[in-house]
Amino acid sequence: MLEQKLAASRVLPVVTARDVDSTVALARALEKGGMTAIEITLRTPAALDAIVAVREELPGLLVAAGTVNTPEEVARVVDAGVELALSPGATPALLQAAADAPLDFVPGVASSSDIMQAQAHGFELLKLFPAVTLGGKGMLKALGGPFPDVKFCPTGGLNPDNFRDFLALPNVVCCGGSWMVASSLVDNGRWDEIETLAREAMSEQ
Template identity: 45%
Template sequence: MSHSIEHKQQQLATTMQLAPVIPVVIIDDARLAVPMARALVAGGIPAIEITLRTPAALDAIRAVANEVEGAIVGVGTVLNGNDLDAALAAGARFAVSPGISPRLLDAADQHELPLLPGIATAGEAMSLLERGYRHLKFFPAVPAGGAKLLSAWASPLPQIRFCPTGGISLGSAPDFLALPNVACVGGSWLTPADKLASRDWAGIELLAREAVALKA
């Protein structure tokens, strides 16, 4: 294994502890990425996940990586090794997947980009624990069982720290963040489409500040 899973897990642990929320960003116009990321960083949110759901995503990651001081930009919706390669080339510092597949995990083993893999069941969590993963994304968090399910896993799977993502809002985030096995949450509410479209950077900075205050 060319890149130690343990080293990558430590990198993920650090990233997940930077702020209570990792914004999950869907961006259609790469030109908006830099001012958006600067607003998030100014509000106290340095780790930013830009999802590969739009053609602008890789350009947006590249721009943030090159131009936004203090930002730790990650890539979301990673499905295969090619996605990992493209994201690393663009300057991403971590990767997030919606689920797991044997091929993706094999590619991640050989890759320097730390992967935060998505899981929805205890069995998936156990199989990743066997491979050395202690930091997992719980997705889709609310439809898959929410804070109650994560709370139930805390006792039998105490080694794992989760970033629940999917259906979480400012109002429901505290229920997750109060759990001993939750390091942070992922949320799309910090960069809503209307604020991106209207270039409301002050509004996004305010949403970031509200998110940081969740663990104050």
């Protein structure tokens, strides 16, 4: 079940793939640190090739495609064998394409109206983005009243100092973050530091 898989992942590292080799090395460091999932965003030309390579090299890792913003991109990630995709927002066309596609999808929302539109297409697990800018924990608590069955993966502005507070909320399944995959770490091949940050993120303390 998707909710159980994401709950086990705790933190979904949001990765921008510079090239295939460095993304595979990054994913390996994250897995060594105990992480069970990774989100590779479709923000660079290397993204799809990196997704395919990470899935092949690390079959135990749940590899999600992020920043899937159009029906065409849904089709592309399905062709690449992706089983989970996320978006920062949603349109009716994107929601319909994702609902019809053979993959799990977590659409992005930023308001009650967005949530209702996602629910109308059958989605109950949503990505709140940008979470901290939108009100963070306060907004998630407020949304729990009118939407008791909706679960969230808040992303945007989360960091080592606040992500555990988000995870403690009853309507939060997991959260997204990029502090353990910062460009300064990846560009310099600081895999041991990435592994350490991943391990810390997976720790309950």
